[in-house]
Amino acid sequence: MPNIRQQEKRMRQAAKRRLRNRSRKSEIKTYIRKFEAALQRGDREESEVYLKKAVKALDKAAGDGIIHKNNAANRKSRIMRKFNRAF
Secondary structure (H helix, E strand, O other): OOOOHHHHHHHHHHHHHHHHHHHHHHHHHHHHHHHHHHHHHOOHHHHHHHHHHHHHHHHHHHHOOOOOHHHHHHHHHHHHHHHHHHO
């Protein structure tokens, strides 16, 4: 445990940020999972909706520094390629 007040505050801040970042990463994974499920069913409209949501979530996470911008770009490229190959 920290002995200094500022370190205690930093621990509290880090815990809040960790929860926020974890939920944002989970949101991205959920959108990608739903996109791939819709793609498997062959539902173009639904897969397009989740593709847009996933891309938006990836861009926001990269902008906030939750994931690296190249990581976001690679993931977007991968799901776009899946979508374009399917339809």
